[in-house]
Amino acid sequence: MPPLLLGDDDVRARLDAPTAVTAVRQALLAHHAGTLTAPPRVRTGLGDGDLVFTAGQLREQGLHGFRVYDDWDRNSDQLVAVWDTGTGRLRGLVHGGELGPRRTGAIGALAVNALARPEASRLGLVGAGVQAWTQLWALAAVRHIDEVVVSASRPARAAAFAERAWRELDLKVRAVDSAERAVRGQDIVIVATNSPTPVLNEEWVSPGTHLTTLGPKTVSQHEIPAALAERADVVVTDSRAQVAGYAESHIFGLSTMTELGAVLAGAAPGRTSAGQITVFCSVGLAGTDVAVAAALLG
Incomplete structure (x- = not known):
């Protein structure tokens, strides 16, 4: 079965706020428990600008992946890739500009609710x-x-x-x-x-x-x-x-x-x-x- 490829229209149609908040809450708790590996972002210089990578492994969920974007244009597409850690199978790719801000919104909502x-x-x-x-x-x-x-x-x-x-x-x-x-x-x-x-x-x-x-x-x-x-x-x-x-x-x-x-x-x-x-x-x-x-x- 080929990996799923989703874009902004799919994110708008399929990702509701409670789902995003729940996923982020689990990740934040996993990070505190030591089961989310989340190193700081890495920049790769390409002359006119950088490609910026963030990566993470959710060990309890058996997942790992990365996000990549460039810093040339604030409106450039981002790409998120997700693998199954146990099988090494690429589960899917999400591209566009919708997923990242919605993830950030979910983090912010949890912060407001907690503080x-x-x-x-x-x-x-x-x-x-x-x-x-x-x-x-x-x-x-x-x-x-x-x-x-x-x-x-x-x-x-x-x-x-x-x-x-x-x-x-x-x-x-x-x-x-x-x-x-x-x-x-x-x-x-x-x-x-x-x-x-x-x-x-x-x-x-x-x-x-x-x-x-x-x-x-x-x-x-x-x-x-x-x-x-x-x-x-x-x-x-x-x-x-x-x-x-x-x-x-x-x-x-x-x-x-x-x-x-x-x-x-x-x-x-x-x-x-x-x-x-x-x-x-x-x-x-x-x-x-x-x-x-x-x-x-x-």
Whole structure:
């Protein structure tokens, strides 16, 4: 039987948010237990740019595989390959641009559910692109959200995002004209931009807020203010190894970070009081793409 080859249309039709969240949760717990091998991503220079590889082995599921993409164009297709470890048979390939962001959305949803206050129901989104969309898509599967507001550098994009959320997710989302209006007073804030400079002021973040950052977060380029590193009470990431693997230091510092898998397993504390500010630094745990692709391939 030949391996399956799936594309973006297949991902949209066949991958629902609960399936993605379940696959990622299992991978994060496996990583904490030591049964997911997930080394930091590797770059292969090709002159005009790099091919970037992440790989993982899920030993309990008998699977291994990799994801590869290039850094020449943000919209380039990615490829995820999944093998059966026991037989060496290639189970399938998933190509396109849909799987990766949906995997990231599932990681983010688990982080919010683990770290935000139990009653948190107001969400502010800064950014209205693909990554912001998949965060909302996955979060809606694990949390009841009463209020969603979104801002973007282009107001028309925020308005289109709000309309799409109503049409596809049955969620009422309000587009606002500034990041400040999206952040102030929210229980949960998700920042999903490519900005190398802060898009919000740390004073806008209230005590008790959970904040997720998806974009740049190194010392020289960061979408959230470095001052949040001083205000944050709890800082969590999905892969300390990946943080350590960056060429440049992270604004929060590796020593301050707890891994999400440890929080989900109950081996490390997350939020311990209502007034704490919690931050999730999403970096992309290797092997989670393989886990989601395997769930999709069946």
